[in-house]
Amino acid sequence: MPNSQVDEDLKQMHALMAMLQNLDVGLVILDRNYNIQLWNSFMESHSGMYPHEVRDRLLFEEFPEINEDWFRHKAESVFLLNNRAFTTWEQRPYLFKFKNYRPITGKAEFMYQNSTLIPLASANGVVERIGIIIYDVTDQAINRVELKEANDQLKRLSRTDKLTGLYNRGYWEECLNKEFKRCKRTGNTSTLLMFDIDHFKKVNDQYGHPTGDEVIKVTANILQETMRETDIAGRYGGEEYVVILINCSAEQAYHFAERLRTKVEQTVVEHQGFKVNYTVSLGICELADTIVNHSQWIELADQGLYRSKESGRNTATIYTRN
Numbered sequence: 001m002p003n004s005q006v007d008e009d010l011k012q013m014h015a016l017m018a019m020l021q022n023l024d025v026g027l028v029i030l031d032r033n034y035n036i037q038l039w040n041s042f043m044e045s046h047s048g049m050y051p052h053e054v055r056d057r058l059l060f061e062e063f064p065e066i067n068e069d070w071f072r073h074k075a076e077s078v079f080l081l082n083n084r085a086f087t088t089w090e091q092r093p094y095l096f097k098f099k100n101y102r103p104i105t106g107k108a109e110f111m112y113q114n115s116t117l118i119p120l121a122s123a124n125g126v127v128e129r130i131g132i133i134i135y136d137v138t139d140q141a142i143n144r145v146e147l148k149e150a151n152d153q154l155k156r157l158s159r160t161d162k163l164t165g166l167y168n169r170g171y172w173e174e175c176l177n178k179e180f181k182r183c184k185r186t187g188n189t190s191t192l193l194m195f196d197i198d199h200f201k202k203v204n205d206q207y208g209h210p211t212g213d214e215v216i217k218v219t220a221n222i223l224q225e226t227m228r229e230t231d232i233a234g235r236y237g238g239e240e241y242v243v244i245l246i247n248c249s250a251e252q253a254y255h256f257a258e259r260l261r262t263k264v265e266q267t268v269v270e271h272q273g274f275k276v277n278y279t280v281s282l283g284i285c286e287l288a289d290t291i292v293n294h295s296q297w298i299e300l301a302d303q304g305l306y307r308s309k310e311s312g313r314n315t316a317t318i319y320t321r322n
């Protein structure tokens with residue numbers, strides 16, 4: 001080959017190397033034994049390690065954060081099959097654990113990365129090296145994470161009653177429907193308790209709406225303190241509450257209802273200089289074979305509640321057919 005041609009090839013090679021060095025993506029070349037052969041400026045600036053420090057060093061020794069078994073498994077198929085392989089940040093947040101210095105996405109502690117492994121075949125077609133390309137996808141990942149957080153928050157809000165923090169009627173009914181179906185499937189029994197503040201209109205009339213609101217909130221707190229974590233409580237209407245007592249019979253629910261009723265009876269709500277005593281009436285309905293859907297379950301618990309109101313309030317009644 002004439003000298004001028006060699007010079008030209010070398011020049012082109014230098015230009016290519018300069019370009020690779022300055023790409024805004026990470027580029028690492030590994031030999032067949034996973035020793036580092038090339039380390040571009042992106043890798044240098046994010047790892048703080050110069051190319052001469054890592055050259056000919058075993059990848060897994062220099063970067064113990066890389067799961068060796070997983071990486072070898074992936075890379076061997078690239079070596080053997082001459083195929084590319086990809087890993088996204090959703091599968092693994094990063095390959096190299098680089099600190100994130102980006103001001104806009106300061107929220108992320110580490111750089112999120114997508115990575116691609118590419119086979120580098122020599123003239124005889126044998127893959128003797130592989131290239132790792134690292135893409136910094138921190139902005140994209142953070143946006144996605146934030147969007148998910150916002151959606152989760154929105155979902156929570158759409159399920160929750162603002163005043164009490166209990167589930168709202170719509171979402172609670174969905175839960176009841178699920179529980180209804182679960183009990184029918186498994187043969188377990190759960191009991192529905194519905195209760196309502198007595199003469200609440202008078203509370204509002206006598207002390208004003210804000211104090212009425214406070215009474216509604218305090219009652220929700222008492223309910224939450226009294227029930228189990230697995231029970232599912234909701235605000236059914238203005239001053240009407242519901243709770244699904246999971247895996248609980250009517251008799252057990254009656255004890256629960258009495259505890260709740262007594263706590264309320266003993267509570268004094270202090271608000272805006274007022275001291276409010278009040279009571280609740282409760283209806284109980286255990287799920288039975290005769291109940292055909294969750295709406296009927298609610299109706300029957302409501303009938304229990306109605307009987308409590310009829311019999312003078314501040315009492316709990318288990319629904320029975322007569």
Ligand SMILES: Nc1nc2c(ncn2[C@@H]2O[C@H](COP(=O)(O)OP(=O)(O)OP(=O)(O)O)[C@@H](O)[C@H]2O)c(=O)[nH]1
Nearest residue numbers: 196197198199200201202204209210212213238239
């Ligand atoms: N402060 C306040 N009042 C509410 C809210 N939602 C409903 N109410 C009031 O709750 C009262 C319910 O009154 P009624 O349905 O007549 O029942 P009650 O006075 O509790 O009588 P009984 O249930 O028969 O003991 C109404 O005056 C509503 O305005 C709320 O979010 N805040």
